[in-house]
Amino acid sequence: MTHRVAVLDMDLCQPRKCGLECVKYCPVNKSGAECVAIDEGSKKARIDEDICNGCGICVKVCPFEAITIVNLASELSTDKVHQYGPNSFRLYRLPVPKRGSVVGLLGRNGIGKSTVVGILAGALRPNMGSHSSPPEWDEILEMTPNIELRSHLAEVRSGRIRASTKPQQTQGMAGDFGGTAAELLGRHDERGAARGLVESLGLRNSMERRLDELSGGEMQRLAVAVAAARDADYYFFDEPSSHNDVFQRNGVARVIRSLAEESRSVMVVEHDLAMLDFLSDYIQVMYGEPAAYGIVSGLLPAKSGINTFLDGYLPGENVRFRDKGFTFDASSSEGSFGDAPESVSWPALSKTLGDFGLDVEPGSIRRGEALGVMGANALGKTTMMRMLAGAEKPDSGAVDKRARISHKPQYVRAGSGVTVEGALSAAHGAPIAGSEGESQIAAPLRLPKFYPKDISRLSGGELQKVAVAVCLLRDADLYALDEPSAFLDVEDRIAVAKFIQRFARSQARSVMVIDHDLQLMDIVSDTMVVFEGEPGRSGRATAPLPKPAAMNRFLASLGVSFRRDERSRRPRINKPGSRLDRDQKASGSHYYAGQ
Numbered sequence: 001m002t003h004r005v006a007v008l009d010m011d012l013c014q015p016r017k018c019g020l021e022c023v024k025y026c027p028v029n030k031s032g033a034e035c036v037a038i039d040e041g042s043k044k045a046r047i048d049e050d051i052c053n054g055c056g057i058c059v060k061v062c063p064f065e066a067i068t069i070v071n072l073a074s075e076l077s078t079d080k081v082h083q084y085g086p087n088s089f090r091l092y093r094l095p096v097p098k099r100g101s102v103v104g105l106l107g108r109n110g111i112g113k114s115t116v117v118g119i120l121a122g123a124l125r126p127n128m129g130s131h132s133s134p135p136e137w138d139e140i141l142e143m144t145p146n147i148e149l150r151s152h153l154a155e156v157r158s159g160r161i162r163a164s165t166k167p168q169q170t171q172g173m174a175g176d177f178g179g180t181a182a183e184l185l186g187r188h189d190e191r192g193a194a195r196g197l198v199e200s201l202g203l204r205n206s207m208e209r210r211l212d213e214l215s216g217g218e219m220q221r222l223a224v225a226v227a228a229a230r231d232a233d234y235y236f237f238d239e240p241s242s243h244n245d246v247f248q249r250n251g252v253a254r255v256i257r258s259l260a261e262e263s264r265s266v267m268v269v270e271h272d273l274a275m276l277d278f279l280s281d282y283i284q285v286m287y288g289e290p291a292a293y294g295i296v297s298g299l300l301p302a303k304s305g306i307n308t309f310l311d312g313y314l315p316g317e318n319v320r321f322r323d324k325g326f327t328f329d330a331s332s333s334e335g336s337f338g339d340a341p342e343s344v345s346w347p348a349l350s351k352t353l354g355d356f357g358l359d360v361e362p363g364s365i366r367r368g369e370a371l372g373v374m375g376a377n378a379l380g381k382t383t384m385m386r387m388l389a390g391a392e393k394p395d396s397g398a399v400d401k402r403a404r405i406s407h408k409p410q411y412v413r414a415g416s417g418v419t420v421e422g423a424l425s426a427a428h429g430a431p432i433a434g435s436e437g438e439s440q441i442a443a444p445l446r447l448p449k450f451y452p453k454d455i456s457r458l459s460g461g462e463l464q465k466v467a468v469a470v471c472l473l474r475d476a477d478l479y480a481l482d483e484p485s486a487f488l489d490v491e492d493r494i495a496v497a498k499f500i501q502r503f504a505r506s507q508a509r510s511v512m513v514i515d516h517d518l519q520l521m522d523i524v525s526d527t528m529v530v531f532e533g534e535p536g537r538s539g540r541a542t543a544p545l546p547k548p549a550a551m552n553r554f555l556a557s558l559g560v561s562f563r564r565d566e567r568s569r570r571p572r573i574n575k576p577g578s579r580l581d582r583d584q585k586a587s588g589s590h591y592y593a594g595q
Contacts, residue, residue: 007067009066018064035048056069063448071249076215080128082128082129090294100259103283105272120152163232168242190229193228206218217242219243250560283299283304283308285297285314286322311325314325325568349394358539378536379532409479417456479504481512527546552588
C-alpha cells in the first residue's frame with residue numbers, strides 16, 4: 001500500500017488559460033469516477049487523493065506545472081502531524097527538543113521548518129492531518145507515540161510552556177513598536193541579560209535608534225536579543241544569521257549556545273552550514289517535496305547529520321531523498337587565469353562618505369574568473385562594487401568606463417505588475433522562452449515554472465534566484481552580485497554558487513561576489529579581496545589574493561580556524577581551543593585548504 005499526496009500550487013493553476021488537460025486526461029476520470037475536477041468555490045483544480053492512482057499523467061500534461069503527485073510509504077499516513085487544507089502542504093513527524101542542547105533543523109525552503117517551530121512553540125495547534133475536523137488535545141496526545149514529544153505537547157496544551165521565538169521575518173517588529181531598540185529589549189528582558197546581549201551582539205550603537213532606522217542585520221540581531229532575554233524553557237531561532245556578516249554571526253552563535261549551556265532547550269533553523277555546524281549538538285534532517293510535504297528524520301549528531309543531508313541518504317531509515325550528494329572541491333584555481341585577458345581593472349581608489357573613508361588597492365579581474373569579496377559589514381564592500389559599476393564616483397582614481405557591468409544589488413525589491421517571464425525577457429533583450437538564455441541561465445536556476453507568476457508573489461528565495469538570473473542575462477563584461485545567498489536554502493546556495501562559477505568559466509565572463517556565507521564563498525571564489533578596518537569609520541580593500549591566502553587572512557581576523565570534513569570536504573569551524581584549533585593557529589594555517 002502507498003500513501004498518496006496530491007498538492008496543487010494555487011498561484012500556478014490557471015484553468016481559464018488552459019484546456020483543462022488534468023481533467024480530460026485523468027484515467028480515473030475516464031473510468032467514470034471523479035478524481036480531478038474544477039472546484040466550484042476556488043475555480044481551481046481539485047484532486048481526490050483517496051481514488052487517485054498516482055499515475056502522474058496530470059503532472060505531465062499541466063502546462064503550468066501546478067500539480068505535484070507523490071507516492072509515500074503507507075506507514076507515513078499514521079505519522080501525519082499537520083495539513084493546511086485539501087491538496088495542500090502536510091507535515092510528517094516532529095523533532096524533539098532536548099534540554100541543554102541545540103538541535104538544528106536542516107532542510108529545503110518550503111519543507112515545513114517554520115511549521116515545526118510554530119507547533120512546538122505553541123503558536124500552531126497540530127491537526128494530525130484532519131484539516132476539516134481538527135482533533136481535540138486529548139486525541140492529539142494519544143496519537144503522539146514519542147514520550148518526550150507527548151510531554152512537550154502536554155505543556156503546550158496546558159499553557160505552562162514557556163517558549164521564546166525569534167521569527168524568520170523581522171520586518172513587522174518596526175511596524176508593531178514605535179519606540180527605540182533599547183525600549184523594546186527592556187520590555188522583554190526577563191532575565192536581566194540585556195546589557196550582556198547588547199555587547200555580545202554588537203548592538204551598542206543601535207540601542208537609541210528607532211526600529212525603523214535599523215538595518216536588516218541590526219533588526220535580526222535585535223530579534224535574537226529579544227528572544228534570548230526572555231526567561232523561557234524552550235528557545236526557537238528561525239534563520240538568525242540573515243543579513244549579518246561573519247563576525248556578527250559568530251556573536252549570534254555564541255549567544256544561542258550560551259542558552260543551551262544554561263540547561264535550556266534550543267532549536268535553530270539555519271541555512272549557513274558553517275554556522276549551523278558550529279551551533280548545533282544535534283541535527284534533524286527535513287526532507288520531502290517543497291510546498292508539498294515534509295518529513296522529519298530521527299535525531300543525529302551534528303557532524304553526521306549535516307553529512308547525511310549533503311549525501312541525500314538517511315542510512316538509519318534507508319531513505320534516499322536526493323538523486324545525488326553534494327561534494328566540495330578542495331583545490332584552488334590559483335594561477336589558472338594567468339593567460340586570460342583582463343575584463344576589468346582599477347587603480348587605487350578612495351571614497352569619503354560623511355565620516356566614513358574607503359581605500360581600495362589596485363587590482364583586476366580576468367575573463368572566466370570569479371572574485372569573492374569578504375569582510376565585515378559597513379567596511380565599504382558595496383561602495384567598492386558601486387564604484388566599479390559606475391554608480392558611485394570615486395574621490396581619487398578612475399574606473400575604466402568602457403567595461404560593461406551588470407549589478408545585482410544587496411536588497412532586491414519586488415514590484416508588482418511584472419511576471420517572472422517579463423522580467424527575464426527584459427533583461428535578456430528578447431523573449432526568454434525557448435532562448436539560449438533560458439537553457440543556459442533560467443533553466444539551471446529552475447525558473448521556467450515561475451514564468452506566469454507576478455514578481456510580487458514570489459518567496460524570498462524565488463525572488464533572489466530571479467535577481468541572479470536578471471543580472472546574468474544582461475550582456476556585460478563583469479557581473480557583480482551582492483549577497484546572492486540571501487533567503488536561499490542550503491541546496492540552492494550550493495547549486496547557485498556552483499552555477500555562478502560554471503557560468504564564469506563557460507562564458508568566459510568575470511564575476512564578483514559579495515557574501516557572508518563562508519561555504520558559498522569557498523565554492524564560488526577563484527581569488528578574493530579582503531576588507532579590513534573599523535566598521536562605519538574606515539575600510540581598506542586588498543588587491544585580489546589567491547583564495548587560500550585571502551581566506552587565511554580573513555579567518556585570522558575572526559580568530560577562528562577551519563578544517564575540511566574528511567568525507568564531504570566541506571569547510572568546518574574548529575572548536576575554539578581544541579588541539580587542532582591551537583595547532584593550526586600556531587602554524588598560521590587558519591584555512592586548511594590542502595587537508
